[in-house]
Amino acid sequence: MTAAATAQLAFDGSGIDGSLFTSVTDFARDTRWLNTPMEVWTNLGLGVFAVLMVMGWWAARRRGAQAMAVALAAPVAVVTAFSVAEVIKKVVGEVRPCRSMPHAYLVDACPAPSDYAFPSGHSTVAAAAVAALFLLDRRLSVIAAVFAVVEGFSRVYVGAHYPHDVLGSVVLALPVAYLTSLALRRWATPLVAALSRGALRPLLTAEPGAATRAVP
Numbered sequence: 001m002t003a004a005a006t007a008q009l010a011f012d013g014s015g016i017d018g019s020l021f022t023s024v025t026d027f028a029r030d031t032r033w034l035n036t037p038m039e040v041w042t043n044l045g046l047g048v049f050a051v052l053m054v055m056g057w058w059a060a061r062r063r064g065a066q067a068m069a070v071a072l073a074a075p076v077a078v079v080t081a082f083s084v085a086e087v088i089k090k091v092v093g094e095v096r097p098c099r100s101m102p103h104a105y106l107v108d109a110c111p112a113p114s115d116y117a118f119p120s121g122h123s124t125v126a127a128a129a130v131a132a133l134f135l136l137d138r139r140l141s142v143i144a145a146v147f148a149v150v151e152g153f154s155r156v157y158v159g160a161h162y163p164h165d166v167l168g169s170v171v172l173a174l175p176v177a178y179l180t181s182l183a184l185r186r187w188a189t190p191l192v193a194a195l196s197r198g199a200l201r202p203l204l205t206a207e208p209g210a211a212t213r214a215v216p
Contacts, residue, residue: 011093013118014100017163021097022104024156024163029105035158039107042154046122048147049078049129056136066189067136073184074132077177081128084176085119085169094118097162106159120161123169126151128177135181 014021028035053074060071094117098110126148133141152166 011095011118012100013094013162013164014097018097018101021101021156021159021162024153025104025106025159028107028157028159035107038154038157042108042122042151042158042160045147045151045154046125049126049144050075052129052133052140052144053078056133056140059137066185069188070132070136070181070185073181073188074129074136076184077132077180078125078128080180081131081173081176082121082124085121085124085172088119088172089116089121092116092118094165097159104159108158108160111160117161118165119169119172120152120155120165121169122155123148123152123161123166124173127170127173131174131177132181134178135185 028038053071056074057068057071060067095113096111096115096117097104098106098108099113126144130141130144130148133144148170152170155161155166156163
């Protein structure tokens with residue numbers, strides 16, 4: 001099947017909130033000075049969530065095995081949510097706005113026809129990081145939430161996704177990442193406690209006796 005035929009068979013989401021999408025992209029057209037910073041942020045900004053998870057891991061070294069289990073579970077939870085999103089993306093098959101609404105002002109380049117829009121992978125990673133960090137450090141989770149809002153807006157601003165793509169990512173990622181972290185916390189805590197007494201101790205704990213301390 002050709003790329004053109006694939007695009008024709010895919011779902012057109014412009015009828016859901018195409019007008020809102022156009023309002024945001026019109027704003028992008030009127031703020032061209034912001035185009036490059038937003039285009040850079042929409043991709044590289046995901047690194048902020050990795051940094052926040054590293055910060056959570058570092059702090060968890062002084063908080064015991066349970067906190068460390070949650071810290072180590074965070075990236076797993078994010079990858080799990082992203083994987084689920086990718087499956088849903090293939091099932092729904094919503095074409096990108098650049099193909100459904102080519103007349104809109106677009107900052108980002110149009111991806112291949114087989115790269116579908118719903119849900120947004122970038123927004124999924126951002127929202128999943130918020131949920132994963134919530135069990136570890138509420139302050140880091142709040143910081144992640146602020147950056148997640150910016151990330152979600154940037155996906156619409158550059159023309160890569162409709163608003164409902166971003167919202168769908170949040171609805172999907174929050175429970176998936178949270179439940180994954182919750183399950184891994186219960187399963188991995190005894191393992192982390194055991195490993196904290198071995199060669200991996202410097203990576204898992206920073207204080208004597210920390211291996212048995214629970215998250216407050």
